[in-house]
Amino acid sequence: MSRRLGDIAEVLGIGMDGDAGIAIDGVATLANAGPAQLGFLANPRYRGQLTDCRAGAVVIHPDEREHWKGPALLSRNPYADFARAAALFDTAAAAPAGMHPSAVIADDAVVDSSAHIGAHVSIGARSRIEAGAVIGPGCVIGEDCVVGRDSRLVSRVSLVCRVRIGARVIVHPGAVLGADGFGLAMHEGRWIKVPQQGGVVIGDDCEIGANTCIDRGALDDTVLGEDVRLDNQIQIGHNVVIGAHTAMAGCCAVAGSAKIGSYCLIAGGAGIAGHIEIADKVTVTAMTLVTHSIREPGTYSSGTPLMPNNEWRRSAVNFKRLNKRRHD
Amino acid sequence: MSRRLGDIAEVLGIGMDGDAGIAIDGVATLANAGPAQLGFLANPRYRGQLTDCRAGAVVIHPDEREHWKGPALLSRNPYADFARAAALFDTAAAAPAGMHPSAVIADDAVVDSSAHIGAHVSIGARSRIEAGAVIGPGCVIGEDCVVGRDSRLVSRVSLVCRVRIGARVIVHPGAVLGADGFGLAMHEGRWIKVPQQGGVVIGDDCEIGANTCIDRGALDDTVLGEDVRLDNQIQIGHNVVIGAHTAMAGCCAVAGSAKIGSYCLIAGGAGIAGHIEIADKVTVTAMTLVTHSIREPGTYSSGTPLMPNNEWRRSAVNFKRLNKRRHD
Amino acid sequence: MSRRLGDIAEVLGIGMDGDAGIAIDGVATLANAGPAQLGFLANPRYRGQLTDCRAGAVVIHPDEREHWKGPALLSRNPYADFARAAALFDTAAAAPAGMHPSAVIADDAVVDSSAHIGAHVSIGARSRIEAGAVIGPGCVIGEDCVVGRDSRLVSRVSLVCRVRIGARVIVHPGAVLGADGFGLAMHEGRWIKVPQQGGVVIGDDCEIGANTCIDRGALDDTVLGEDVRLDNQIQIGHNVVIGAHTAMAGCCAVAGSAKIGSYCLIAGGAGIAGHIEIADKVTVTAMTLVTHSIREPGTYSSGTPLMPNNEWRRSAVNFKRLNKRRHD
Numbered sequence: 001m002s003r004r005l006g007d008i009a010e011v012l013g014i015g016m017d018g019d020a021g022i023a024i025d026g027v028a029t030l031a032n033a034g035p036a037q038l039g040f041l042a043n044p045r046y047r048g049q050l051t052d053c054r055a056g057a058v059v060i061h062p063d064e065r066e067h068w069k070g071p072a073l074l075s076r077n078p079y080a081d082f083a084r085a086a087a088l089f090d091t092a093a094a095a096p097a098g099m100h101p102s103a104v105i106a107d108d109a110v111v112d113s114s115a116h117i118g119a120h121v122s123i124g125a126r127s128r129i130e131a132g133a134v135i136g137p138g139c140v141i142g143e144d145c146v147v148g149r150d151s152r153l154v155s156r157v158s159l160v161c162r163v164r165i166g167a168r169v170i171v172h173p174g175a176v177l178g179a180d181g182f183g184l185a186m187h188e189g190r191w192i193k194v195p196q197q198g199g200v201v202i203g204d205d206c207e208i209g210a211n212t213c214i215d216r217g218a219l220d221d222t223v224l225g226e227d228v229r230l231d232n233q234i235q236i237g238h239n240v241v242i243g244a245h246t247a248m249a250g251c252c253a254v255a256g257s258a259k260i261g262s263y264c265l266i267a268g269g270a271g272i273a274g275h276i277e278i279a280d281k282v283t284v285t286a287m288t289l290v291t292h293s294i295r296e297p298g299t300y301s302s303g304t305p306l307m308p309n310n311e312w313r314r315s316a317v318n319f320k321r322l323n324k325r326r327h328d
Numbered sequence: 329m330s331r332r333l334g335d336i337a338e339v340l341g342i343g344m345d346g347d348a349g350i351a352i353d354g355v356a357t358l359a360n361a362g363p364a365q366l367g368f369l370a371n372p373r374y375r376g377q378l379t380d381c382r383a384g385a386v387v388i389h390p391d392e393r394e395h396w397k398g399p400a401l402l403s404r405n406p407y408a409d410f411a412r413a414a415a416l417f418d419t420a421a422a423a424p425a426g427m428h429p430s431a432v433i434a435d436d437a438v439v440d441s442s443a444h445i446g447a448h449v450s451i452g453a454r455s456r457i458e459a460g461a462v463i464g465p466g467c468v469i470g471e472d473c474v475v476g477r478d479s480r481l482v483s484r485v486s487l488v489c490r491v492r493i494g495a496r497v498i499v500h501p502g503a504v505l506g507a508d509g510f511g512l513a514m515h516e517g518r519w520i521k522v523p524q525q526g527g528v529v530i531g532d533d534c535e536i537g538a539n540t541c542i543d544r545g546a547l548d549d550t551v552l553g554e555d556v557r558l559d560n561q562i563q564i565g566h567n568v569v570i571g572a573h574t575a576m577a578g579c580c581a582v583a584g585s586a587k588i589g590s591y592c593l594i595a596g597g598a599g600i601a602g603h604i605e606i607a608d609k610v611t612v613t614a615m616t617l618v619t620h621s622i623r624e625p626g627t628y629s630s631g632t633p634l635m636p637n638n639e640w641r642r643s644a645v646n647f648k649r650l651n652k653r654r655h656d
Numbered sequence: 657m658s659r660r661l662g663d664i665a666e667v668l669g670i671g672m673d674g675d676a677g678i679a680i681d682g683v684a685t686l687a688n689a690g691p692a693q694l695g696f697l698a699n700p701r702y703r704g705q706l707t708d709c710r711a712g713a714v715v716i717h718p719d720e721r722e723h724w725k726g727p728a729l730l731s732r733n734p735y736a737d738f739a740r741a742a743a744l745f746d747t748a749a750a751a752p753a754g755m756h757p758s759a760v761i762a763d764d765a766v767v768d769s770s771a772h773i774g775a776h777v778s779i780g781a782r783s784r785i786e787a788g789a790v791i792g793p794g795c796v797i798g799e800d801c802v803v804g805r806d807s808r809l810v811s812r813v814s815l816v817c818r819v820r821i822g823a824r825v826i827v828h829p830g831a832v833l834g835a836d837g838f839g840l841a842m843h844e845g846r847w848i849k850v851p852q853q854g855g856v857v858i859g860d861d862c863e864i865g866a867n868t869c870i871d872r873g874a875l876d877d878t879v880l881g882e883d884v885r886l887d888n889q890i891q892i893g894h895n896v897v898i899g900a901h902t903a904m905a906g907c908c909a910v911a912g913s914a915k916i917g918s919y920c921l922i923a924g925g926a927g928i929a930g931h932i933e934i935a936d937k938v939t940v941t942a943m944t945l946v947t948h949s950i951r952e953p954g955t956y957s958s959g960t961p962l963m964p965n966n967e968w969r970r971s972a973v974n975f976k977r978l979n980k981r982r983h984d
Contacts, residue, residue, distance in 0.1 A: 032875070
């Protein structure tokens with residue numbers, strides 16, 4: 001499939017500069033793009049790659065236009081417009097409607113006739129798969145779950161119990177939604193399991209990464225607002241609430257009953273303590289531990305900077321000695 | 329199912345105050361409980377919710393009794409007694425005995441006739457599933473494994489090889505027990521894999537979280553004592569030994585051959601180095617790195633506190649400068 | 657299977673001392689070895705176990721020879737030579753060639769007749785399984801993937817799309833290779849998904865741990881060189897490149913487009929920021945955050961040392977106060 005550069009600009013509603021008739025049939029990095037491919041410059045650190053770039057055209061900020069000799073799509077947000085352009089060339093075949101004969105579906109589950117149910121899938125009692133949804137191979141859906149319209153469980157996803165997923169959600173392999181939260185009480189020297197009876201609610205347009213876990217609520221639900229984006233290997237405890245448009249990078253962990261605002265950015269490996277609240281538009285840097293509520297938008301951090309180990313050891317010894325210093 | 333409040337108090341062996349005849353048919357949070365539901369106050373920070381609470385009754389510490397106007401179950405440990413009360417209303421249907429026709433069972437595996445084997449399960453040579461055990465959909469059990477009486481692998485659990493699970497254990501989806509430990513030796517510029525031949529032994533009443541991994545021992549076994557509770561996304565290396573009643577929150581990692589005592593509490597994201605020992609009744613705070621043995625009970629920490637990023641940057645620069653300070 | 661000690665020394669090409677005729681039929685730890693088993697001393701901290709050790713022979717460094725009274729294999733690298741010896745006794749049965757009838761294979765996938773395909777496996781369009789490869793139960797292989805000669809996916813592994821695995825690679829259960837990278841752009845207050853179209857290339861002799869994730873590249877590929885060893889629960893972002901013979905312990909995370917050299921050792925829980933480069937032969941200690949490129953071989957660290965919590969609290973308060981200190 002090929003498109004004229006001018007047509008791409010028109011579809012995206014952005015400006016262009018140069019030969020509008022160039023034929024583009026896909027996207028690529030600056031380093032690897034050929035004459036029929038569209039590249040992009042979003043991060044100025046890659047500006048030097050423009051010199052030898054063989055792309056047919058480049059999505060670029062007007063301020064950088066002078067660094068690129070060829071045709072250009074001009075954008076105030078080159079990464080986003082490149083993403084929109086790339087989507088025009090996405091040729092992934094839609095999964096066909098229908099149910100693989102190896103799938104095991106409960107009698108009282110409801111599967112829309114336009115949904116795709118892959119090989120070796122199980123779907124439990126009273127669960128519902130809506131129109132256009134795709135349940136990839138090896139997924140296990142328990143009881144009382146909903147997979148909304150046009151949502152996709154890629155493969156080997158578990159929805160354990162009472163998980164309700166909105167529309168156009170993508171869940172990557174190995175993710176586990178609706179497992180019991182970690183609720184324990186000590187009684188006479190042994191742990192008692194606190195029954196976990198709540199559900200999980202995932203808003204429209206969310207994306208859940210591979211091997212990420214979102215526990216069901218203890219009594220009420222665990223809730224993700226719309227357009228929340230979770231990377232891989234994340235742990236979301238029971239009764240957590242995450243506001244719309246918040247994004248979390250890989251390996252973050254959020255303890256039970258924490259409430260995170262909208263439009264937050266949580267970098268990789270960060271930890272968020274239980275029962276705290278984080279305001280809207282908070283950024284947390286990588287591997288930071290958030291131990292108390294954050295009331296104001298802004299960027300927050302913990303940890304120490306990277307050092308050669310022999311220097312770090314001396315700083316670390318002196319960190320211990322800070323314990324002896326008077327607070328004056 | 330409904331129970332009189334007075335009957336609940338009697339079953340739990342705790343005191344009550346108010347109308348013993350109230351009918352209770354379930355549990356809920358203070359915020360959402362209705363007149364036929366039982367709430368609880370365990371964390372004083374939620375005391376204010378008692379004012380507008382519509383619960384039929386509340387489990388509460390005698391010292392907090394004055395803050396709640398309605399009927400109460402009086403408890404020195406409200407969270408535990410609430411958990412015990414909630415269990416009285418747990419209506420999850422037991423999985424029926426029998427084997428799904430899609431399950432693939434080795435000829436010399438032994439499955440008790442009262443066990444439940446779900447769809448798309450594999451069970452390998454010489455493995456044994458004991459009475460009342462539940463093997464949920466998509467589980468893969470390898471060779472020489474045992475799943476003890478009334479234990480439950482929820483779904484998509486892997487027991488790789490030589491994993492012996494005790495009675496009443498719950499293993500959540502995506503958990504992997506008995507994969508090879510990370511044993512490598514460098515030889516002539518290449519890694520040699522050190523054969524991993526040991527097993528995993530899980531004591532009675534343990535709970536293993538979603539996507540948690542427990543590696544098989546290299547030569548001897550990796551061992552969890554009874555009533556050990558592991559949250560999600562935890563990594564337990566080969567030959568680790570964890571004492572009875574220890575609990576670990578999500579995303580902890582324990583390196584090979586570490587030995588952790590009984591009744592320890594390891595908070596989320598903590599790391600424990602290999603070949604060290606931790607005494608009984610040690611608490612480790614969130615995201616702490618334990619690099620040496622801990623001989624005394626108590627609470628241990630590492631890391632730095634949360635700060636606004638601009639302030640943190642200055643502290644971080646000065647942490648690096650501590651490297652130059654004399655030890656005086 | 658039993659071997660004479662002298663024959664073992666000869667096969668390994670190392671020296672021995674004592675009775676060459678002793679029959680050895682397996683390996684064990686110093687603490688548990690019996691008279692027909694071979695033990696080893698690699699870590700001097702276990703030297704004291706030699707006193708009561710009942711092993712038939714021990715692999716030991718010549719400098720430690722005096723501490724062990726019995727027959728010995730003498731080695732400059734006892735751990736590696738023990739591993740090589742252990743491999744001689746590895747009796748794991750090879751998986752038989754053939755395809756389980758429950759496997760679902762795309763019409764245009766190619767499976768070598770010597771490969772083993774387990775129960776409940778799915779293999780997608782245009783994928784290829786080469787000679788001697790083993791695809792264990794519950795694996796899901798998507799489209800356009802290759803599993804190279806004699807490689808083994810133990811069980812419940814996902815290869816999502818365009819994943820090409822070399823020869824003799826082992827992938828442990830729950831691993832997810834080729835899921836979409838975390839590519840997002842904000843556009844008019846909502847996230848746009850940046851199409852992820854690249855693949856994953858895994859070199860020969862790699863090992864990928866349980867529940868580890870390696871994302872597909874956004875446009876180009878994510879690449880692991882030969883003999884890279886990844887432990888469990890690791891997250892590798894899109895377009896990361898890892899050099900040959902590098903090893904990473906459990907729970908590490910590498911953000912997108914980072915480039916890691918050869919022969920690096922990344923300890924458990926370490927984090928590596930995106931778009932940076934790490935030289936060859938760099939060691940990163942446990943739970944360190946690498947935020948900028950490392951140009952020189954050596955050992956690098958961040959974090960603070962373990963302390964009793966009451967002392968740590970005082971140091972932590974003073975760390976915050978470092979923010980006020982002048983840089984002088």
